Amino acid sequence: MKKLLCALVLIFSNYSHSQSTQKIIDSLKTLLNSQKELPLVNTLTELAWEYENRNIDSALFYSKQSLNISKKIKSDEAFAASYNSLASCFDALGKLDSAIYYHQKSLDLKLKLNNKIGAANSYNNLGIVYDLSGDFDVSLQNYFKALNIFESENVPFDKVPMVLGNIGIVYKKEKEFGKALEYYNRALEIYQANNYNFGEVVTKGNIGAILIHLKQFEKAIKYCSEAQEAYAKLGYNRYVPYMLSNIAIAKDSLKRYNEAEKDLERVISLFQKEQNYYELVHNKLSFAHNLHKQQKLTQAFLNANDALQIAKNKGFKEWEVKAYKVLAHIEKSKQNYKAYATYFEMYAQKKDSLFEEKKTKTVFELETKYKTAKKEKEILAQRAQIAEKELNINRKNMQLLGLGVLAIVLSVFGYLVYKQQKLKNKQLQKENQLKEALSKIETQNKLQDQRLRISRDLHDNIGAQLTFIISSIENLQYGFKISNTNLTNKLTGISSFTKDTINELRDTIWAMNKNEISLTDLQIRISNFIDKAHVSSQGIHFNFLVAEELKNNTVFTSVQGMNIYRIIQEAINNAIKYANASSVNVEISEKNNKLLFEVFDNGTGFNLEEVEAGNGLNNMKKRATDVGASITIQSNKNSGTKIAVTL
Amino acid sequence: MCFNIIFEVIIGLLLLVLSIAIIITIKRIFVFNENAKKRNQVLAFKVSLAKKENAQLQQKTVLVNAINTTLYPRFFSIIEQILSLQKNIFDESL
Incomplete structure (x- = not known):
């Protein structure tokens, strides 16, 4: 009876969701297909929990599956849930050492995760297992730890009375009925305050049992x-007879036999x-005892004998011993001493046998325990x-990893050194290419410079001789007053030819002395030439115009400058010599981002188709082409001539 | 155990040394690139200057060639005219 009540409380403590299992x-099971990782682990542990009271093998299977998944996802939370589930399975299988081991592992992880409520549940579970293994002190320590946490945290109301009830059970086992009653009463108050009928009725049943012990x-x-x-x-009819049995015991003790x-x-x-x-045998014996007290000996004997037969059939040896004892007492009351002696002898014999059996069982249990401990020790060693x-x-892997990293770093270093060398x-x-090119150009420059210097010396010499000739x-x-006209003409011709030559030489020396010829230089040179032309041709009016915006920026190479100067010179000379012009205009301007040099006069002009281009016109065209310029010559009879060079 | 520790220390030291060497090499490459860039720029500038000078000298050479083609024939023509004049003067004086 007592054992069943304890079991009832234990069942109750884990009962919160067992209505339609x-x-x-x-x-x-439907959820399993759609879940992964932690939710899947939780569902598997729930399944194991549901199976625990129905099929322990299935429960163990789902617990192990949850542990496998926890190993895959390496989550402490998942490990804690899986260990807890495994521990419950071992608890149900009666493998209390394994249950303690896994509950402890689950507890450690929950403490590591700072999951206080989870840890309190583990303490409570450990308390239950230690209680079952008979280690009541450790059981109480765990229960009190669980109680402290549940009382300080915000948890469902049924947690605290559940632990209080468990503490009551341990005190009852230790025969501390006063303390047991105190904890049951505390639990009852909480259940009543929260209107939790099932908890209230279980606790009341427990209190009733305790009160019998307290008389x-x-x-x-x-x-x-x-x-x-x-x-x-509430519909829990199977528990009704237990309560009735307790009531009967109390009434019997109060001598309310009827x-x-x-x-x-x-x-x-x-x-x-x-x-x-x-329970039937137990109560039949109680009934026989009751009837014996009322001196209803025949009825008492029949019930006791009935209980004995059932006990024999079902193998309830404790009740068999007790039945012999009750039968012996009944026979004694009947003054049937022979039968009394027989039953008493049977009682003594069965008692000894039961004691032996119990002893053997204890020894066997101890041996099993020893072997289990030894095996667990071996497992621990393994x-x-x-x-x-x-x-x-792990160490070897780390070393290999280190070597791998070293090899990579070495390769990187090697590559960098190779790259550095390649860059060098x-x-x-x-x-070298640049230096070679530079030296080549510089050599060319020196050579050209030397040639130019020689040419310049030669030109200076020739210039001096020409000056001497003039x-x-x-x-x-x-x-000398030379009367010979022929001689005078010849002298004049030579002088004029020499002057032209020396002028041409001077123009070239002017251009050679400059690396670049600016528009201003060119303008001065043209201006000087026009002045000289004006002196020699008094009747002609000369105009020279340069657009303002061009003066500062425009520069020419010496060849360009020289050729443009020569074209303008030639055009002016032609206007003076052949056009019979009264006005000659020279203009420099910009048109379409190009330089435009124009020389135009108001002279007689000429028909371009009729006049065969002489050396002068051809020279002008050649010079323009040499410097990449285009030249246009516009002329008609009696309407002047216009020569335009575009650069 | 002892071997493992020595081995791991050696690996660690080598990694450290190589890491430092890599940093130094990368720095050197960077500095070298910078200097090389500067040197190349200087040389390229010199080459461009030399080319410019070369172009100017070529221009001048063109001018010299142009004047030479007219100057020397003219000079010799003047000499010839003077000699011819001299001959006329002598002929007439005789």
């Missing part, structure tokens, strides 16, 4: 009656109906070895 299992039978009857009614009202007899009859019929033979090997492998070579090559001829002309 199959429906829940089906919906959880407060009236109170016990009250609590058990309330619990009995509530169980019936009432107890009626209750026991009802209890027996209910257990019979439920085919709960263990785990340590595996961990060490894993550490070594490339730069050297480029520098001077000598002019001395001859003006120093």
